[in-house]
Amino acid sequence: MKRIMIDKLNEYIDKEAKIEGWVHRIRCLKAITFLILRDRTGLVQCVIDNELVKSDMIKLESVVAITGNVKESNNKLNKFEIEVNNLETINNCKNELPIEINKENLNINLDTMLNNRVLSLRHEKINAIFKVQNLIVSGFREYLIMEGFTEIFTPKLVAEGAEGGTEVFEVKYFENKAYLAQSPQFYKQMMVAAGFERVFEMGHVYRAEQHDTNRHLNEYISMDLELGFINNQEDIMNLEEELLKFIIDKVENEAQKYLQLLNVELPKIEDTIPRIKLNEAIDILRKEYNKTDLEGDLDPEAEKLICEYAKEKLGSDFIFLTHYPRAKRPMYTMPCGEEETHSFDLLFRGIEITTGGQRIHDYNMLINNIKYKGLDPNDYESYTEIFKYGVPKHGGLAIGLERIVSKILGLENVREATLITRDRTRLIP
């Protein structure tokens, strides 16, 4: 008999059907037992005659196959239930459960959640996080493919750090040393120059940062894009606005079930996202919030405050900060005058979720800027070389997947938006 998914059982009223899944809950009465079965599409109540099945042998979270008649019913879960004819155990749960999966809320701390990841993910509210994540990821790809972008896969094993930073993981690569890529920056620029013009990549990036905060991971998913034939960073910000609107609409349309479960209100983008220069933001923070210790960048507290300002004064969940100083931006960033750059960050609900901007496309300017940053152009030759052969004006951005997911869903820690976390102390599972 073919397995029927629980969310299709309404098509089998008064018929026999076979369902398979995990034993979510058991309530044993004198003559009958109520068993709630869970599959990837939902929950269903099954009624078992105690003379038919020794229900005291059934353990929570065992995998079972149930055949029975689908009957109309008024229970909390559905307008139907299953009168069980046969119950077969496929794989018994052998141990006591370390967490209670069938409670409305898990109410466990983060460590317990991550240490028991396969079990905590079985909880519908935890599982739902990744259903929404899937829609965000699909939305990102769909919009960009529609806009003529090509998806690229570029190496994560590199000979040198893209940003010239020191926080890289070292890899033994045969007789050489390699490093894990901190971003696909150089490669996405190369692929614009290789004639694809518009490229995106969704892949792992690595940061060997020591810190242990609720917003950093040592391995995370970066949603990167880069495009040529732009005028300046404004084109990139325009693109991101439309991209985010598309993603939010997609989540709104396809994730209602999960949004209700998680009690989430989606952010809205009315027309455009406010854009202010970083310097103005620093002025605002000084004048309105008495935040006087900022120099050329925001700290986490300032990011929260400027988002409060955006929400209260500008009516926006998002805010673009632009024109970061040359001193704070990587060597490939297009300068804007002597001090500033054609760059931006996008902040959302208290945190930076995107860094982007226009890049240098002129070979001589790039070499000079590498020197200006105190770096040696010879270290970047395989990258700078391409700028001798006709590179269009271009720019791009990167969105941290776990950050945008956790901020959209109101999660406290980016780790909650990772299936399996990699941080300072977690290499297992």
Place this chain on the structure above:
Amino acid sequence: MKRIMIDKLNEYIDKEAKIEGWVHRIRCLKAITFLILRDRTGLVQCVIDNELVKSDMIKLESVVAITGNVKESNNKLNKFEIEVNNLETINNCKNELPIEINKENLNINLDTMLNNRVLSLRHEKINAIFKVQNLIVSGFREYLIMEGFTEIFTPKLVAEGAEGGTEVFEVKYFENKAYLAQSPQFYKQMMVAAGFERVFEMGHVYRAEQHDTNRHLNEYISMDLELGFINNQEDIMNLEEELLKFIIDKVENEAQKYLQLLNVELPKIEDTIPRIKLNEAIDILRKEYNKTDLEGDLDPEAEKLICEYAKEKLGSDFIFLTHYPRAKRPMYTMPCGEEETHSFDLLFRGIEITTGGQRIHDYNMLINNIKYKGLDPNDYESYTEIFKYGVPKHGGLAIGLERIVSKILGLENVREATLITRDRTRLIP
């Protein structure tokens, strides 16, 4: 003025339009110059009055913006051409080109192609490879999402090698050692067990293999899937048949332009792909091809021969070989009797493009099989632990992206299907 893409110029006949791209070819006559411009959508002939622009200053592969009138014309490229009113150089090509991008075929060796990757990718026949790759990747995702799969992103930094092999890259992870994942095997099984039931991942995998062949890479893209509530490996093979049909149809429908350019005939799957046991295949090779040196597996020559056999005798570009011996399969493979396993390989045009099969879902059987393979169960505790808590019968497969792309397109070396190659000697660019 807004940029118009070359493939939309037919909508601008007798109007002025602005195009931007690379200078693909220049032919200077006495009074006029013919310039072929290339953007990501195609090529167009532009006619320049030599009194207007000093065309001897224009270099091949420079990036330019051209404004002009779109006129009907009978040239080799299109039914229109551009009468140039203005030509502006955005970024000049500064060096002599090391390869000739505007020839019908590049005719360069593989090293030259990979060493000049940004330039070789500008050639339309090279570029087309990755347009087809994009459709294969999209097809894989679309089909699986339609079938209820969840996309997952799992760590590439792991504490131990998934396959128990030695060919792993070692990473310095703070004060610990980590390794680059050889496959997402353990994690995709965990995510099936975590209630997603059906998962896929498209990501980098790493093999520290020393060999330098035309079919191995040290970093490549694995298209992985895993699903629960199956009966046995037959279900996985059925799924792969439908998946491949979907992908081939998608490429057929959306990549005609690239297939013609590359002179490619797509494989056909009539109904089902032939399935024969590995032992039978070895018998056939011995009897029909006098290949007598095989023991429990095929070598590259045998893979070619059995594919010849499948094509000639069974009329199929694909062939499934099943029931590989326990001795040759990893410890998580479901045994089938004492000697064999519920496993398969899929061979296509002379090469293995998929390994798959049913996995062990029972805790005790798994522990015993780990021991049978001469491994220590303690080394796999974070993996085996999950099997105590109700794991459904499950299985899956992995398709090597570069292999399937190169075999579909008739490329001689998998490196041609990588944007940037990572092999024994290539860490740059």
